[in-house]
Amino acid sequence: MxxxxxxxxxxxxxxxxxxxxxxxxxxxxxxxxxxxxxxxxxxxxxxxxxxxxxxxxxxxxxxxxxxxxxxxxxxxxxxxxxxxxxxxxxxxxxxxxxxxxxxxxxxxxxxxxxxxxxxxxxxxxKFEADDVVKVKLKSRNQVEVAWLVRSQEYEKVDKKWWRRLVSQAEEFGSKKILFINATPRGGGVAMMRHALVRLYKLIGVDARWHVLQERAEAFEVTKRKFHNVLQGAAGRGVSLTGKDRQVYEAWIGENAEMLKPVIERADVVVIDDPQPSGLIKFIRRWAEDKKIIYRSHIHLDSKLINRSGTAARRSFEYIWANAKKANVFISHPMLEFIPKVVSRDQVVLWGAATDPWDGINKPLTRAQTNYYLKRFNKILLEEGQEPLDLTRDYIIQIARFDPSKGIEDVLEAFRLLRAKMESKPPRKARLRGKPQLVLAGHGSIDDPDGAPIFNLISGLVGSQRYRHLKDDIKIARLPAVDQILNALLRRSKVALQLSHKEGFEIKVTEALMKGVPVVSYNVGGIPLQIKDGVSGLVVKKTGNTRQVAEKLYRLLTDKRFYQKMSRGAKREAIKEGLTVPNAAVWLYLANKLVE
Incomplete structure (x- = not known):
């Protein structure tokens, strides 16, 4: 004691x-x-x-x-x-x-x-103990979205896209658009919906966002048997079973009953990802002519899905039995994400978006940045880790603790980088001490993999292979305070995104917007976000951690090259990947459907 x-x-x-x-x-x-x-x-x-x-x-x-x-x-x-x-x-x-x-x-x-x-x-x-805003769910699980800024702030970001948005909103008039997904917090979909619905409220568009009822056993099915299997990241022997279908169908039936009055009032219904896909058969039963958009946010491994007898094929066939009844199938802009069974006439290619004024992107003063970095160090201390040394550079990967995010590769690339620095020390003037590594991300109620993967990575950091680097590796599941991630990204030297499977990783765009070069694998939609050799560096072969380490070494030790990359990152960050263009395109598509 x-x-x-x-x-x-x-x-x-x-x-x-x-x-x-x-x-x-x-x-x-x-x-x-x-x-x-x-x-x-x-x-x-x-x-x-x-x-x-x-x-x-x-x-x-x-x-x-x-x-x-x-x-x-x-x-x-x-x-x-x-x-x-x-x-x-x-x-x-x-x-x-x-x-x-x-x-x-x-x-x-x-x-x-x-x-x-x-x-x-x-x-x-209105706040939880760790100063996270409480997400309020109103009647039938409607998400109440917080007000943050005025429409003027959005207009000045891109006036051309703003005019397009206003024009589409005027055409949409008093019609209603409804978004349905699994969770109000955690992951990119929830972040995009908060920003999108917030903006629509500012310009008078009747947009509503509802989420499914929380149920752990259903999320076990949708994460491990849908999401992971479709990405080819589930491991051997993981496959959708009859019992899984029973669990999912009972749950989705209850959600259909809850959401029926809301769906019936909407002119356009957007189904985000596989979790709510089972609602589509109910919608068609209630209203055959209802306009439905199915939005796929994940990296679908079409090679596996197209191959007869695979677990991915079985999961996709089950989901597609409902999703094919949608009017439109939206995918990230990669043709390889679209299985053969999907009619090309249904397909719209479209990337993800981030918001310039939310907590993860808005400008922070030096004092505000320091405050959130101290908040991060408090979390590390409470987890039994040493604080991040803010006088030294660090490399960062921000991602969910998920089997597809390549976190083990991040650890190995960092080990190889530090070994090279021992054998070939850079000039002191080029580097602020030996670099550290930060692995951080939010959790989500519909992701049962988060805690097990976090524990696995924590165990690896303490293993003999990485023990000598343990005090320089910071690993944390963060509360939903986006400014912590904002501050961590702004002060980082280089961002990594070593996902083995990835849709359109918005964290890449968010790093580039802050002038932070990104090193990634040539996976999914990431090469569309990074100009290799201009705003970041792309490693062609997934799993080649030695080449990742080589690219990190050059960025950290070649000051002129780094400055060129940093300028390129800010310049080349995808401007169409922001909330205003995203909102305009959603309304353009909705207007076309209801013509």
């Missing part, structure tokens, strides 16, 4: 030495004379202040809040905003300048001190 007590004391001491600010939640109400302010700290009660200066300009308010934040040594997680004036302008300023989530409140008119205190307390209840 004494040893455990001492270890806990040491842990708390080291976390305290990080110097993380106190977290606080606030409420501000604007009126004709000035504004009222209340805030709630985790370690203290509510404080209240009334400011009668007659100034409500956003710049003044942001400066006042920032000054208070610095004086009190707090980090405002979220602020409830009510009253008179341009609440959206203030909200966007809070998110983009102070990194505080804005909660626009149109109902509160003239709050008393007690009411404003209550609003500050209520703001805190």
């Amino acid at each position: 004494a040893k455990l007590s001492q270890e806990l004391t040491d842990l708390y001491r080291r976390i305290g030495e990080l110097g993380l600010p106190t977290l606080s939640f606030a409420a501000i109400h604007l009126n004709s004379k000035g504004f009222s302010w209340a805030e709630l700290g985790r370690e203290r009660g509510v404080t209240y202040q009334k400011v009668n200066q007659g100034k409500k300009e956003t710049d003044f308010l942001i400066a006042w809040i920032k000054k208070r934040m610095e004086a009190e040594k707090v980090k405002y997680v979220a602020v409830n905003i009510s009253g008179k004036g341009d609440l959206e302008e203030l909200g966007a300023g809070l998110w983009l300048k102070l990194d505080a989530v804005p909660l626009i409140d149109r109902r509160t008119k003239n709050p008393s001190k007690r009411r404003l205190d209550w609003l500050a307390r209520r703001t805190q209840t």
Whole structure:
């Protein structure tokens, strides 16, 4: 007990030495004379202040809040905003300048001190213990999407695409588009849907997003017998069984009953990936002429699917029995992802998207970046790992802990890189110490592989092969706070994406947008995102970790070459892979279907 007590004391001491600010939640109400302010700290009660200066300009308010934040040594997680004036302008300023989530409140008119205190307390209840926004599911599992910025912020990113979006929205009019997927958080699909529906709300498009009911045994089937098998990443002996079908069909039937009223009201229904594909037969039963889009987000191994007798063939035939009833089959822009059985007349090729203003991409100040890197180090300390040394360079791979992500290859390439640096040391001026490795990603409720793969990789790091590098390898499953990934990417020297199977990896685009060169395998849609030798380096043969190490060595030791790659990364990041073009294309397709 004494040893455990001492270890806990040491842990708390080291976390305290990080110097993380106190977290606080606030409420501000604007009126004709000035504004009222209340805030709630985790370690203290509510404080209240009334400011009668007659100034409500956003710049003044942001400066006042920032000054208070610095004086009190707090980090405002979220602020409830009510009253008179341009609440959206203030909200966007809070998110983009102070990194505080804005909660626009149109109902509160003239709050008393007690009411404003209550609003500050209520703001805190919208977050989980680790300051992750609670995803609210409304009636029939409709996802409530948070407001972050105004339409003006999106318009200035790309005015040409913005005009196209507005034109398509006007044509779509009062019609309704419905998106259905497995989960409201975790993975690229959920991130894209949050951004897409948020933007549609800003421009008045009736877009709704619903998710399936959570059920562990059903997700075992959809992840391991659908997703992994279709990618050719499931391993020997894994195949869809009769019992699996029974589990899936019972679950999808319950979801169909729950979603029927929502589906019947929609003009266009989008089915994201295999998990909700079983809904299509119900939709056709209810309304034969309903416009349905099936969106495949994964790397379908068509060679396996096309081969008779394979597990991939059996899984795809089962899914395709429903998916073929959709009007359109959308795939990432790789013809090799499309099995022979899919009619080319149904196919639309289309990449994934990321959002310029969400937590993983929005600009961060140096202080904000440092804060989130300290948050990352706190997570490492709590996991029993040494903190990331921020005075040294590091290489990063951000991905789910999944069999297809090539994480074992990342470890081996890092070992070979460090061995080469020992045998052929670079000049000190070219490198900030020996490089470290970061392996990080979010989990998802529909992914039962996450914890086992994380534990497997953790065990490998502690094995004899990698033990000498253990303190320089950081591995973490992160809470759903996107700014941690944003900060990690921005400070990284090089990003890796050594997936063995991959659709269109949006983390590649997100790294390039920040000027971080990417080293990847020539897999799936990744070569469409990286210009080899311009914005990153592509290793032709999957599994060639020695060549990965060689390319890393050059990027880390050849300063002029690295700077060229970094400039190329920013320049060549796919501009069409952002939310506004993505939203415009969705509406273009919907308009064509309902003509």
